Amino acid sequence: MRDALLRRLDDEREGLIAFLQGFLRARSANPPGDTWEAARHIGAFLDAAGAPWRVASAKDHLPNIVGSFDGGRPGRHLVLNGHIDVFPPLDEGGWSGERRDGKLFGRGAADMKAGTAAGVIAYAWLHGVRDELAGRLTLTAVSDEQTGGRWGTRWLFETMGDQVRGDCCLNGEPSGLNNVRFMEKGTLRLIITIEAPGGHGGYPHLSRNPNKVAASLIAEMDRRFHMREAPLPEAVARALTTPEAVAVLEAGMGPGAAEVVRRMTFNPGVLRGGLKVNQIPHECVLEADIRIPVGIDRDAVLAEVAEVCAAHDARFAVVEAHSYPGSMADPDGEMLRIVQDNAEAATGKRPVPMSSLGGSDSRYWRWEGVPAYLYGPSPVSMGRGDEHVTEEEYLAVVRVHLLSAYDYLRRSAPRQAPG
Ligand SMILES: [Zn+2]
Numbered sequence: 001m002r003d004a005l006l007r008r009l010d011d012e013r014e015g016l017i018a019f020l021q022g023f024l025r026a027r028s029a030n031p032p033g034d035t036w037e038a039a040r041h042i043g044a045f046l047d048a049a050g051a052p053w054r055v056a057s058a059k060d061h062l063p064n065i066v067g068s069f070d071g072g073r074p075g076r077h078l079v080l081n082g083h084i085d086v087f088p089p090l091d092e093g094g095w096s097g098e099r100r101d102g103k104l105f106g107r108g109a110a111d112m113k114a115g116t117a118a119g120v121i122a123y124a125w126l127h128g129v130r131d132e133l134a135g136r137l138t139l140t141a142v143s144d145e146q147t148g149g150r151w152g153t154r155w156l157f158e159t160m161g162d163q164v165r166g167d168c169c170l171n172g173e174p175s176g177l178n179n180v181r182f183m184e185k186g187t188l189r190l191i192i193t194i195e196a197p198g199g200h201g202g203y204p205h206l207s208r209n210p211n212k213v214a215a216s217l218i219a220e221m222d223r224r225f226h227m228r229e230a231p232l233p234e235a236v237a238r239a240l241t242t243p244e245a246v247a248v249l250e251a252g253m254g255p256g257a258a259e260v261v262r263r264m265t266f267n268p269g270v271l272r273g274g275l276k277v278n279q280i281p282h283e284c285v286l287e288a289d290i291r292i293p294v295g296i297d298r299d300a301v302l303a304e305v306a307e308v309c310a311a312h313d314a315r316f317a318v319v320e321a322h323s324y325p326g327s328m329a330d331p332d333g334e335m336l337r338i339v340q341d342n343a344e345a346a347t348g349k350r351p352v353p354m355s356s357l358g359g360s361d362s363r364y365w366r367w368e369g370v371p372a373y374l375y376g377p378s379p380v381s382m383g384r385g386d387e388h389v390t391e392e393e394y395l396a397v398v399r400v401h402l403l404s405a406y407d408y409l410r411r412s413a414p415r416q417a418p419g
Contacts, residue, residue: 001132005125005406009399016398017104017391019045020117024097024106028143030085034061035143038084038113042120042141049124053139056160058151062143066156068136068163069127071409075135078408079166080123080401081361081372082116082173083145083152090385103388114389115172115376116141118401126405133409140164145361148321153361157368168335168408169365169372172401174379176252177347177393179245179354180339181374183236183328184363188290188298189319192217192309194273198282210284211273217312218268218286224304225266230295232262239331239353248352252379261355264301265291293355294326324359327366329373335408339375342403346396351375375400 009016026038039055042065046053053067065084086108089095094107106113123139130137142152156164175181194210194217232240239245246258253261266288273284290305292298302318309316330336331353344350362372376397377389 001129002403002406005129005402006399008125009395009402013395016121016395017099019121020104020114020394021097021099023113023117024104024109025095027095028085028108029088030144030146031088033059033085033143035084036061036063039063039065039141039143042084045120046124049127051124051127056156057143058155062151064143064152064156065139065141066160066164067123068138069130070136071133072131073134075133075409076168077136077138077166078405079138079140079164079169079365080119080405081140081142081153081169081171081365082112082119083361084116084141084143085146086111086113087146087383094387099391102392103390104394105386105388107387109381109387109389110174110377110379111382111387112173112376114394114397115174117394118172118376118398119170121398122402122405125402126409133406135409136166137405137409138164138166142361149361150321153364157364165365165368165370167370169362169370170335170339170401170404171360171362171372171374172376172397173360173362173374174376174382175354175356175374176248176378177343177351177396178248178349179252179351180336180343181356181360181362182331182333182336182353183294184326184356184359185291185293186298186324186326187322187359188292188301188305189322190288190290190305190316191319192286192288192314192316194284194286194312194314196280196282198280201278201280204280207280210281213312213314214271214273214284214286217308217314220308220311221266221268221288221305224308225264225290225301227259228264228296230262230264230293232293232295235331236294236328237262240355242352245352245354249354253357257357261357262293264293264296267291292326294328298325324363325367327363329366329371333371333373335371335404336373338404338407339373339400342400342407343375343396346399
């Protein structure tokens with residue numbers, strides 16, 4: 001059966017590429033949302049395979065596609081997760097789905113229509129051989145990830161619970177074929193406000209200058225928070241510091257990434273203060289983003305933020321919608337090894353376990369103790385005007401997701417009863 005799936009990947013290569021091209025042509029920019037065109041494209045593919053699915057939406061314009069089926073025997077529950085929505089394209093060319101020089105171009109090609117397509121294909125094809133499988137396979141293709149996920153995966157967890165939680169989750173967010181992502185940092189997003197009476201620039205004895213206070217506050221936060229090392233669990237620290245892991249990290253995310261991945265970072269992203277050069281501002285507002293690795297307690301960081309703000313007589317607010325804890329799965333977990341085996345067979349190179357620098361919906365599973373892993377195409381072009389995947393990496397991602405889901409649901413088959 002496994003060989004038959006491999007043969008089918010070869011036989012239907014052109015069809016799989018056409019499926020992704022159609023998906024890339026279907027508009028699904030978020031903001032503003034409205035991903036129906038792309039959701040219908042997925043639905044048509046699932047219908048053609050006879051695989052069950054339905055739309056579960058909190059918002060009419062943001063359809064989440066959810067489907068589930070049982071194998072021939074009881075076993076474990078695997079969930080495939082991906083998002084349909086993409087960043088807005090730079091221009092209409094972002095919806096071309098153009099095929100050129102062995103590449104497929106379009107907004108979301110990397111983040112993450114190739115990976116979501118892999119999940120959809122795996123779900124549809126495995127439905128065709130479901131009698132061979134044990135347990136349950138669920139597909140969740142959501143329409144709200146790029147703007148925080150309130151109406152996507154988070155909403156599915158709130159409203160469907162066990163139906164989407166499962167025992168393991170596989171996601172095709174961009175990673176690069178040479179690594180599998182098992183953890184990501186959390187974020188703490190802050191708005192800090194410094195106020196003063198303000199006044200004439202020649203009268204500094206009558207008011208403090210909020211811009212000067214902000215400069216001091218930024219320096220203090222930078223000194224305390226930026227590049228603070230996280231006390232990572234030993235297995236995680238080991239996985240992230242092998243020479244192979246460091247080489248992959250720095251090749252994929254730039255020199256220095258291997259250090260950043262294990263440390264907290266502080267980014268003062270927006271600073272607004274003052275109206276005129278010869279005035280003392282009455283207010284300065286700082287928007288800052290602190291990225292917190294697993295191993296550093298968010299509440300302790302927040303207490304330090306409060307301390308620094310108090311010392312500068314500044315107010316702060318946490319932007320809760322964009323603040324959440326880090327998350328991780330076992331860097332030696334079963335599904336991670338299954339993905340490594342299948343990726344090695346597909347590409348000739350064994351991917352290393354790796355941490356993400358950005359966020360993904362896999363955190364919703366990990367927070368509940370369910371192992372979740374990301375394996376997808378190269379992230380390098382995501383969000384750019386020339387966003388693309390190569391045909392070869394797309395087909396490799398499809399193959400790895402299909403066979404990894406198959407292997408996971410085969411292994412969970414109970415032993416044959418004697419006699
Ligand atoms: Zn994404």
